[in-house]
Amino acid sequence: MTKIALVTGASRGLGRNTALSIARHGGNVIVTYQSRAEDAQAVVSEIEALGRKAVALKLDTGDVATFPAFAERLRAALGETWQRETIDHLVNNAGHGDYALIGETSEAQFDRLVDVHFKGVYFLTQALLPMIADGGRIVNLSSGLTRLSYPGYAAYAAVKGAVEVLTRYMAKEFGARGIAVNTVAPGAIETDFGGGAVRDNPELNKSFAQMTALGRAGLPDDIGPMIASLLSEDNRWVNAQRIEVSGGQGI
Numbered sequence: 001m002t003k004i005a006l007v008t009g010a011s012r013g014l015g016r017n018t019a020l021s022i023a024r025h026g027g028n029v030i031v032t033y034q035s036r037a038e039d040a041q042a043v044v045s046e047i048e049a050l051g052r053k054a055v056a057l058k059l060d061t062g063d064v065a066t067f068p069a070f071a072e073r074l075r076a077a078l079g080e081t082w083q084r085e086t087i088d089h090l091v092n093n094a095g096h097g098d099y100a101l102i103g104e105t106s107e108a109q110f111d112r113l114v115d116v117h118f119k120g121v122y123f124l125t126q127a128l129l130p131m132i133a134d135g136g137r138i139v140n141l142s143s144g145l146t147r148l149s150y151p152g153y154a155a156y157a158a159v160k161g162a163v164e165v166l167t168r169y170m171a172k173e174f175g176a177r178g179i180a181v182n183t184v185a186p187g188a189i190e191t192d193f194g195g196g197a198v199r200d201n202p203e204l205n206k207s208f209a210q211m212t213a214l215g216r217a218g219l220p221d222d223i224g225p226m227i228a229s230l231l232s233e234d235n236r237w238v239n240a241q242r243i244e245v246s247g248g249q250g251i
Contacts, residue, residue, distance in 0.1 A: 002052075004087045005231065006030040006074070008061055008124070009094025011040040013191035014141070017224030018091055019043055023052040025228045030077065030087065032059040032094065055081055061094040061120035062112060067127040074131065086133040089231045092121045092140045092163075097194025099152040110155050117159040122166060135178040137231045140167050142242065144187040148211075148250035160185075164242050171240035180239040184227055187246025189218040213248025222247070 005022045009015040011033035019029045020043070029047055031054060033040035040056035047054035055077045059070050078084045095117050098109045121140055132138070142164050145157040163183065170181040188208035190199035198205055198217050208217045226245050229235060 003027045003089060003231070004030065004078070004082060004084065005089035005091060006032065006087050006128070007091040007093055008032045008059060009034070010043060011036040011056075013193050014186065014189065014220055014223050015091075015093040016043050017220035018093060018227045019054070019224075020046055020050070021224035021228035022089075022231065023047040023050045023054070024225075025232060026052070027089070027228070027231070028053040028082065030054070030074065031056045032061075034058070034060050034094070053081055059094075059124075061092075061124060062116040064115075064119060064123045067124055070124075071127050071131065074128070078131075086131050087128070087136070088133050089137045089139070090125065090128060090132060091227060091231075092125065092138070094120070095141065095193075097156065097197065099156060099194060099197075101152055102154050105155050113155050113159050117156070118162045118166070121163055125170065129174075132179060136180075138170060138174070138179060138181040139227055139230060140164075140170075140181070140183050142167075142183045142185040144185050144244055144246040144249050146185060147244065167242070168240050175239070180236065182230060182238060182240065183242040184223070184230065185242055185244040185246070186223050187212065187218050187244070187249035189220060189223060191220055208249065211250050212246065213251055216247065218245070218247055 005027050007015050007019045010019040010031040022029050031040050031043050044054040044056050140163050142160040145153045146161045167181050167183040188198045205217050
């Protein structure tokens with residue numbers, strides 16, 4: 001049976017690349033988006049052009065109160081499109097960049113980072129857990145910034161660090177159902193994330209390139225295929241791991 005993956009925040013950036021990579025590996029994909037409906041539908045069309053099935057569903061991963069209703073929409077989409085009640089893979093990718101020095105970070109900035117990157121991951125996984133098939137896979141996205149520090153990223157890195165701890169606990173608790181849970185921690189990537197800072201700021205891009213053994217900032221194509229591979233049966237024994245995909249950043 002063809003696997004079905006749900007990728008949050010898949011209308012752009014790493015989420016889009018991951019969704020397309022999964023499709024290229026033969027999987028079907030549920031694409032979630034917060035506000036970019038047209039972009040999400042474009043990803044669906046690209047996946048369908050690869051001969052796979054896909055649907056797009058709206059989701060704000062920072063609004064826990066909406067998760068039960070989202071789960072019902074997901075259940076309906078699964079039944080209508082695949083005649084199934086479960087997904088096989090969940091990729092908690094959705095996120096945003098909001099960077100400030102510790103002395104200048106507002107409570108609102110901090111709360112939004114927690115809501116989207118940590119609380120959202122925790123409770124969305126909880127809401128969807130009954131719909132994840134036994135033997136499934138979960139991938140939580142973290143950051144290379146949990147291992148090394150860069151001014152202005154303290155709050156963002158801290159919530160990603162919390163996700164890494166959560167991943168190990170998920171792996172322990174979900175293991176009885178054969179569900180493997182891992183963290184993927186990208187290094188600096190050239191996308192529109194954080195206002196396109198790494199992609200569009202030559203000075204910042206150069207700074208990260210100089211910190212990286214392979215001598216450049218990363219690209220979406222460096223990450224999406226790796227996640228798709230991690231979801232495959234070839235990596236069925238990889239569990240409870242933090243896997244950094246950074247080209248050797250900060251070594």
